[in-house]
Amino acid sequence: MIRELDFFIFIGSTYTHLAVNRAEALAGHAGIALRWRPFSARTLMIEQNNRPFVGKPVKLAYMWRDVERRAQRHGVPFAGVPPYPIDMDERANRVATVAAAEGWCPAFVRAAYAAWFLERKDPGAVENLAPVLERLGHVPREVLARADAPDIRERYAAETDTARRLGIFGSPTFLCGTEVFWGDDRLEDAIDWCSAH
Amino acid sequence: MIRELDFFIFIGSTYTHLAVNRAEALAGHAGIALRWRPFSARTLMIEQNNRPFVGKPVKLAYMWRDVERRAQRHGVPFAGVPPYPIDMDERANRVATVAAAEGWCPAFVRAAYAAWFLERKDPGAVENLAPVLERLGHVPREVLARADAPDIRERYAAETDTARRLGIFGSPTFLCGTEVFWGDDRLEDAIDWCSAH
Numbered sequence: 001m002i003r004e005l006d007f008f009i010f011i012g013s014t015y016t017h018l019a020v021n022r023a024e025a026l027a028g029h030a031g032i033a034l035r036w037r038p039f040s041a042r043t044l045m046i047e048q049n050n051r052p053f054v055g056k057p058v059k060l061a062y063m064w065r066d067v068e069r070r071a072q073r074h075g076v077p078f079a080g081v082p083p084y085p086i087d088m089d090e091r092a093n094r095v096a097t098v099a100a101a102e103g104w105c106p107a108f109v110r111a112a113y114a115a116w117f118l119e120r121k122d123p124g125a126v127e128n129l130a131p132v133l134e135r136l137g138h139v140p141r142e143v144l145a146r147a148d149a150p151d152i153r154e155r156y157a158a159e160t161d162t163a164r165r166l167g168i169f170g171s172p173t174f175l176c177g178t179e180v181f182w183g184d185d186r187l188e189d190a191i192d193w194c195s196a197h
Numbered sequence: 198m199i200r201e202l203d204f205f206i207f208i209g210s211t212y213t214h215l216a217v218n219r220a221e222a223l224a225g226h227a228g229i230a231l232r233w234r235p236f237s238a239r240t241l242m243i244e245q246n247n248r249p250f251v252g253k254p255v256k257l258a259y260m261w262r263d264v265e266r267r268a269q270r271h272g273v274p275f276a277g278v279p280p281y282p283i284d285m286d287e288r289a290n291r292v293a294t295v296a297a298a299e300g301w302c303p304a305f306v307r308a309a310y311a312a313w314f315l316e317r318k319d320p321g322a323v324e325n326l327a328p329v330l331e332r333l334g335h336v337p338r339e340v341l342a343r344a345d346a347p348d349i350r351e352r353y354a355a356e357t358d359t360a361r362r363l364g365i366f367g368s369p370t371f372l373c374g375t376e377v378f379w380g381d382d383r384l385e386d387a388i389d390w391c392s393a394h
Contacts, residue, residue: 048253056245
């Protein structure tokens with residue numbers, strides 16, 4: 001059995017709201033440790049000309065209805081369609097990278113998604129990020145400075161490179177060994193794969 | 198409870214292989230009748246600039262691996278990656294439209310998918326369509342002539358118009374009342390929705 005599941009996430013992906021609120025419990029129940037890995041899905045999507053919603057209003061409208069229904073199905077909070085797109089300079093994702101380096105990534109990413117989906121605020125804006133960080137017991141000014149520092153930018157780019165090399169193209173992605181599962185709706189498949197291998 | 202589920206299908210969609218082999222049993226078990234409705238998903242996808250795999254080799258490779266794993270998970274036969282894309286002049290889909298008008302659509306679409314996925318032949322080619330039709334007890338020449346006739350072309354276009362109006366953008370799509378569920382992986386959601394409404 002595979003006991004570790006890499007959880008590649010990008011704050012800005014809509015379906016990742018579901019995964020962020022579901023993955024820990026399901027993995028924990030199966031005895032599998034999740035490794036949260038922020039990466040720039042946006043970079044890979046632009047590179048690969050893979051823009052599922054840009055200029056596609058019919059699919060975009062469906063996506064929000066589907067996210068709403070899936071949230072209801074899984075008992076995940078949803079408070080209406082939030083701002084979109086968000087985190088255009090990927091600050092929240094770089095803060096998540098700081099958090100991954102320091103061991104508080106799950107708490108931060110969950111809080112960033114709560115700010116986005118429940119308070120309907122862009123978690124990439126400093127004025128929205130600061131109270132999230134404070135509530136988690138961090139000094140916003142210090143964390144934001146780290147998120148801008150070269151070593152964190154490099155770590156974020158390196159995780160994006162790793163994702164590219166693994167054939168990852170979106171968020172959330174679950175990686176079990178070398179097996180890639182894309183989408184919140186493949187979480188159960190990924191956990192079953194780990195359990196069976 | 199909603200007792201009818203519209204099943205919008207396009208022969209040429211890869212994940213529809215899974216739905217074609219799963220939907221009847223799941224719907225039947227829930228006491229729901231499926232109404233098979235061939236339409237030109239390709240027309241809508243081109244209109245909406247929604248081409249999930251064209252020029253996207255990373256996502257394309259993932260899709261085939263995912264279809265293979267999902268087939269295994271659900272006990273659906275899979276014999277390796279078949280030819281793709283197929284049915285470029287949508288003849289198989291127009292035959293499905295004849296079949297829908299005459300009451301043998303499920304048998305034909307399942308047989309077309311078996312030819313495509315298991316024999317790895319383009320079901321849109323006349324030389325592959327003819328034996329499929331013969332095995333189902335039809336005279337290929339007659340059915341193929343009907344598939345080219347104006348009334349069938351109009352019916353196929355009308356079903357595509359209906360899909361467009363409903364906000365449908367891909368295959369398979371399940372429609373429960375006015376609620377749209379896209380993808381084989383939303384089959385269970387669609388059936389649960391029917392049961393609950």
